Amino acid sequence: MIALVDVNSFYASCEQVFRPDLRGRPVAVLSNNDGCVIAVNREAKALGISMGRPAFENMTRMELHGVTVFSSNYPLYGDMSQRVMETLATLGASLEVYSIDEAFVEVPALERDLAGYGHRVRERVMRWTGLPVGVGIAETKALAKVANHVAKRERDRTRNVFVIADEAARAACLESFPVEEVWGIGGRIAARLADRGVRTAGDFTRLPDAWVRKELTVTGLRLKRELLGEPQSALELVAPAKQMIGTAKSFGETLEDEGLIREALAYYVAECGEKLRRQSSLAGHLTVYLETNRFRESDPQYVNQTCVRLPVPTNDTLELTRHAERGLSRIFRAGYRYKKVGVWLSGLVSPGAVQQDFFVEDPGIRRANVMGVMDAVNRKYGKAALRTAAAGFRRDQWKLRQERVSPCYTTRLGEVMRVTSDE
DNA sequence: TCTGGGGTCCTAGGACCC
DNA sequence: TCTGGGGTCCTAGGACCC
Numbered sequence: 110m111i112a113l114v115d116v117n118s119f120y121a122s123c124e125q126v127f128r129p130d131l132r133g134r135p136v137a138v139l140s141n142n143d144g145c146v147i148a149v150n151r152e153a154k155a156l157g158i159s160m161g162r163p164a165f166e167n168m169t170r171m172e173l174h175g176v177t178v179f180s181s182n183y184p185l186y187g188d189m190s191q192r193v194m195e196t197l198a199t200l201g202a203s204l205e206v207y208s209i210d211e212a213f214v215e216v217p218a219l220e221r222d223l224a225g226y227g228h229r230v231r232e233r234v235m236r237w238t239g240l241p242v243g244v245g246i247a248e249t250k251a252l253a254k255v256a257n258h259v260a261k262r263e264r265d266r267t268r269n270v271f272v273i274a275d276e277a278a279r280a281a282c283l284e285s286f287p288v289e290e291v292w293g294i295g296g297r298i299a300a301r302l303a304d305r306g307v308r309t310a311g312d313f314t315r316l317p318d319a320w321v322r323k324e325l326t327v328t329g330l331r332l333k334r335e336l337l338g339e340p341q342s343a344l345e346l347v348a349p350a351k352q353m354i355g356t357a358k359s360f361g362e363t364l365e366d367e368g369l370i371r372e373a374l375a376y377y378v379a380e381c382g383e384k385l386r387r388q389s390s391l392a393g394h395l396t397v398y399l400e401t402n403r404f405r406e407s408d409p410q411y412v413n414q415t416c417v418r419l420p421v422p423t424n425d426t427l428e429l430t431r432h433a434e435r436g437l438s439r440i441f442r443a444g445y446r447y448k449k450v451g452v453w454l455s456g457l458v459s460p461g462a463v464q465q466d467f468f469v470e471d472p473g474i475r476r477a478n479v480m481g482v483m484d485a486v487n488r489k490y491g492k493a494a495l496r497t498a499a500a501g502f503r504r505d506q507w508k509l510r511q512e513r514v515s516p517c518y519t520t521r522l523g524e525v526m527r528v529t530s531d532e
Numbered sequence: 533t534c535t536g537g538g539g540t541c542c543t544a545g546g547a548c549c550c
Numbered sequence: 551t552c553t554g555g556g557g558t559c560c561t562a563g564g565a566c567c568c
Contacts, residue, residue, distance in 0.1 A: 181536090298565075326542055353540085355537090
């Protein structure tokens, strides 16, 4: 059996762990640039704060009801995530980390009391990390996802744990489960299914294989089988190396100056270069992406991207920066107010697989050493403490807005909590 | 005024190979 | 006049996820 364990409103819960005064009170967390509401706890949801919508649409209501609002604090969430995963690893036979706040856990084979197991998972994660989780247990990943959804709706004492134990339970559960909530059914597909009169997950499992294969590709067919209780994939125990690494972030304000955009781009390239070296990959292609603010309809709009093929795959930030700058000058047009620049590294290979180019000088071991030093310095003294000249000194003019960010309680020594006593 | 970021998988179609 | 067949690789684009 497989358990899908996820943290309830993860980002909001992380903030609450370190703010006991906010227990039982409404909390919301905003996306990068304080743009959208991306996490709300139960109390905030009850007040009608809508997730995924722009922050400004919700601000009046949030202020009115005293919702505590945070900018997102990814160093904190990443660290808390690791603690949750380490805790889950002590409970399961094996573990697939699926996202920052969820994991598939293989229930130990000898476990007889599945609901009891689910509650033990909840209790241990709560005791060790302070975070509340929901647990769905079933025969396949897709069914465990369904069970997890149901767990959140349960109102009685079994709340937050739900088990699809046998065939009868599976069938009954799917008949009342809306098809658009099934994992892998998004808005587009749900609309097409609705046209065919498919409303529930149960309806979906009765569609002919041939139709599903033709209209929804093999992914749809696998999903159907998983919902019928036939596992289509094993747990991925080791996270595979990424096939793409990228960063594309909005500026705090729109920018017209190519020089500033170039600095932001160089800064993002350095972030990607570091991720690339951490997984020991080299990139063969680099895509630069540039965009104006599409919501400002009165502004002239421009969006473009260009792909640069690197002469020899590399993970050298200086080399990557040079190519990114070339890409930017290909697509930059003066006279627009730009909102976002991004870079994506793809065609990732491991160093052993590289074909050297006779006509291109290999920057060689000395450059690799420079990168090693740069990474070590930045680990010790903080992000971008040592950076390329191209990343510049004007970050204040383009960095994203983060006006309500909480302290990095667990990852920065200067920001750990102080406990005092009145005597 | 203010509208996120970072990925994955699949397919179709073109280029190219023998 | 008549112009093959069976592949692989790559990229763009669509759909999805959290």
